[in-house]
Amino acid sequence: MKNESGSRLALLDRDGTINKEVNLLHDIRQLQLLEGAAEGIRLLNQNGFKVAIVTNQPVVARGLCSEDDVKKVNVLLLELLEKEGAKVDAVYYCPHHPEQGHSGANDPKYRKICDCRKPKPGMLITASKDFGIAKENCFMVGDHDRDIEGGKNFGCTTIFVKTGQIDSESKLNTKPDHVSKNLLEAAKLMVSLPMSDMKNVKAVIVAGGLGTRLGHHTRNVPKPMILVRGKPVLEHIIIHLKKYGITEIILCVGYLGEKIQAYFGDGAKFGVKIFYCFEKELLGTGGAIKQAEKFLDPNETFAMVYGDLLLEMDLEKLIKYHKEKCGLGTLTVHKSSHPYDSDILELAPDGRIIKFLGKPKKGDVFENISNAGVYCFEPSILKYFPDGVSMLDKEVLPSVIVRGGKLFAYKTNEHIHDMGTMDRLEKVRK
Ligand SMILES: [Mg+2]
Ligand SMILES: [Zn+2]
Incomplete structure (x- = not known):
């Protein structure tokens, strides 16, 4: 066979x-x-x-x-x-x-x-x-x-x-x-038509960051709207989600969010449906996702991705893996090109995440297994998210593990690039 x-x-x-x-x-x-x-x-x-x-x-x-x-x-x-x-x-x-x-x-x-x-x-x-x-x-x-x-x-x-x-x-x-x-x-x-595993999968895109490390690039333009190969990086993400049959997208926006909304509207132009969550004050990545809960189906797996990523990964494989593992969430991990500015994870042989090690310090001994910023979650994970301000990777997910929730890592070497700093932005623009 x-x-x-x-x-x-x-x-x-x-x-x-x-x-x-x-x-x-x-x-x-x-x-x-x-x-x-x-x-x-x-x-x-x-x-x-x-x-x-x-x-x-x-x-x-x-x-x-x-x-x-x-x-x-x-x-x-x-x-x-x-x-x-x-x-x-x-x-x-x-x-x-x-x-x-x-x-x-x-x-x-x-x-x-x-x-x-x-x-x-x-x-x-x-x-x-x-x-x-x-x-x-x-x-x-x-x-x-x-x-x-x-x-x-x-x-x-x-x-x-x-x-x-x-x-x-x-x-x-x-x-x-x-x-x-x-x-x-x-x-x-x-x-x-969406692939069977992708049916009913919605995506949350966290696109509210200030992008302060991008200097002049983000003075008047929110980070997800920075142009890469002629299109806002967020548009690349939306096209990629749609390719895998994900057509309902919740955009969590903050800083200059109205510029994002002006460009994408209700999503019809891109063949998707977009719902907006505006952060009135900075809520952090965890707080932003918690706010998106009202748009999510309480029984359906959802994908989550940061709005400053260029990704070419097979999302169906990620979701399949997530469903097989039956955890509360799956984090995509890869070998980072900049491990000292990445969140490093410690894994069990079966892929279960044991510990979030955070950003390593010079001289630390660690395996380069970095959080790539593409996730898959069960809606039940949202009960671990506090109301108000919280950080997903630094607080919420580590607390899920401490409280006995299962999270898994999905390893891939497909292209996932972030443009969080000037250097990295120059790289993805090439
Ligand atoms: Mg016939
Ligand atoms: Zn016959």
Whole structure:
């Protein structure tokens, strides 16, 4: 089994979804790609989806052709798609049909009740196992009730396309999760939907610092609005969150916060929803997060990141790790380029955080495991946050450990850069 953690699987019906529906297609001369099919599959390829065809081929049981003929049609279809730059990773077909009495004798081994003929989920289950992708990250796309029911029986997300025998969802007996005009539109939808682990995950961005160490850069501009590669650093963060399906963002702002709000507004321009928490007086990082509580779901994991970071890390992996560890919180840690100005952590072999060592002094012996400023929390951690002023890393999180709460560290060497000082700002600007 290939373990493709982080990827998703598109299960596509064949006739009426990828190629034109011809009643009981069994001859390669009848094969014709539908508009948008190749383009849709290409889009899925580009976005890290695995693509598998799952097709009922009762033409074999009905004696219209042999199983080899079905394979030939499949090979030709894959060739047609490949010419358009679209790659299908696997094809699953069911050659069976349960009914006796069809004209055209064929091998009785095909005339049976099987587990693979949709709406049975057999082929979908096999594909999901072969690719090591859980049903929560699978999509079934098809033009027929059997496809939608198959997807439901399997337990994945279902998308009906109007390119086959049934041209309207009102004629379906089963309600699909989504309806798309064709495979290209379905692909666009799949690409835009959040990954299962990311569903309902909101993010808090703490962007209220004074940025005093950045001198003239922050005289009239709040730190998160400093331009890096033509965009405010905060915009880079928001784009990154959105890429991982996080579209509800709580911005904790303070110093010159109104400039941030003027730029980002309600987030619509960036495809996200932004809620603002204004600090009337300086609350510290812990106090800022505590204030954001009213926008958080009491049952949903949330991400938290400082507003002066440029990050290229895989957030889905962080959240997966956090959920596996079942702690109150997970801190992303890395080898810092400036360990003497970083918060160093002491870890147990299983990744649990034993102690916050703070900033080391010259001459201290320590392992360079630094807090990178990207977190994942359970909402229940908020009861450890006092009302009013508090510092997250110096007070709140150490007190969680002292009081017996579990925190874990997620190690990564992906790019996470802060621009807390002039030097570091110059570096990220390059
Ligand atoms: Mg079909
Ligand atoms: Zn079958």
